[in-house]
Amino acid sequence: MLTRKQHELLSFISDRLAETGVSPSFEEMKEALDLKSKSGVHRLVSALEERNFIRRLPNRARALEVMRLPEGMKAAPSAPAAPARTPVPVLSAANDVLEIPLHGRIAAGMPIEAIEGQNMLSVPAALLGPGEHYALEVSGDSMVEAGILDGDYALVRRQEDAREGDIVVALVHEAEATLKYWRHEAGMVRLDPANRAYDPQRYTPDEVRVQGRLAGLLRRY
Numbered sequence: 232m233l234t235r236k237q238h239e240l241l242s243f244i245s246d247r248l249a250e251t252g253v254s255p256s257f258e259e260m261k262e263a264l265d266l267k268s269k270s271g272v273h274r275l276v277s278a279l280e281e282r283n284f285i286r287r288l289p290n291r292a293r294a295l296e297v298m299r300l301p302e303g304m305k306a307a308p309s310a311p312a313a314p315a316r317t318p319v320p321v322l323s324a325a326n327d328v329l330e331i332p333l334h335g336r337i338a339a340g341m342p343i344e345a346i347e348g349q350n351m352l353s354v355p356a357a358l359l360g361p362g363e364h365y366a367l368e369v370s371g372d373s374m375v376e377a378g379i380l381d382g383d384y385a386l387v388r389r390q391e392d393a394r395e396g397d398i399v400v401a402l403v404h405e406a407e408a409t410l411k412y413w414r415h416e417a418g419m420v421r422l423d424p425a426n427r428a429y430d431p432q433r434y435t436p437d438e439v440r441v442q443g444r445l446a447g448l449l450r451r452y
Contacts, residue, residue, distance in 0.1 A: 337367035377425035387443035
């Protein structure tokens with residue numbers, strides 16, 4: 232048996248998903264249930280999750296799936312017909328937040344090692360396009376003329392190819408990574424900075440490879 236508040240919250244989430252395809256925010260849940268704080272919403276959501284009525288979607292801060300409804304509770308009329316325990320599709324809201332892996336620091340000057348880490352970075356979904364992404368903290372000033380500053384977070388789309396002039400994460404000698412413009416010159420790969428104080432770096436094609444293309448920047452003040 233669900234408590235009255237758990238029942239009300241599950242009904243509210245189910246109705247909102249059926250109506251808009253997007254799960255409500257915790258603030259909207261708090262207001263709908265007339266709760267004093269969002270901590271009460273967190274407790275109710277956790278209780279429903281533990282009992283397998285809902286599931287949090289991975290890598291999304293405010294996306295939920297309704298896994299099942301209790302006996303006597305009917306899905307909203309606009310909800311798509313589905314067998315029991317089939318998740319209701321959830322679309323990404325415009326203000327949705329995704330969590331992507333944060334893999335250490337990357338040089339925007341001379342190459343430094345890109346450290347694989349277990350940390351995650353919360354990023355507005357609007358900054359990311361399709362594909363798999365990760366983040367790197369920028370170290371150095373060689374890309375300042377491209378608006379990339381020391382301490383920024385580079386949001387990188389994971390890929391192994393690049394077009395001429397793309398800003399990429401380039402892995403040099405399978406050991407060091409750097410953020411630069413990707414260009415070719417006389418059979419060599421040329422990694423160009425965006426700072427007149429730095430010289431381009433040239434490598435043979437077998438000395439360097441693309442690990443991703445810059446998709447966006449996140450700056451904290």
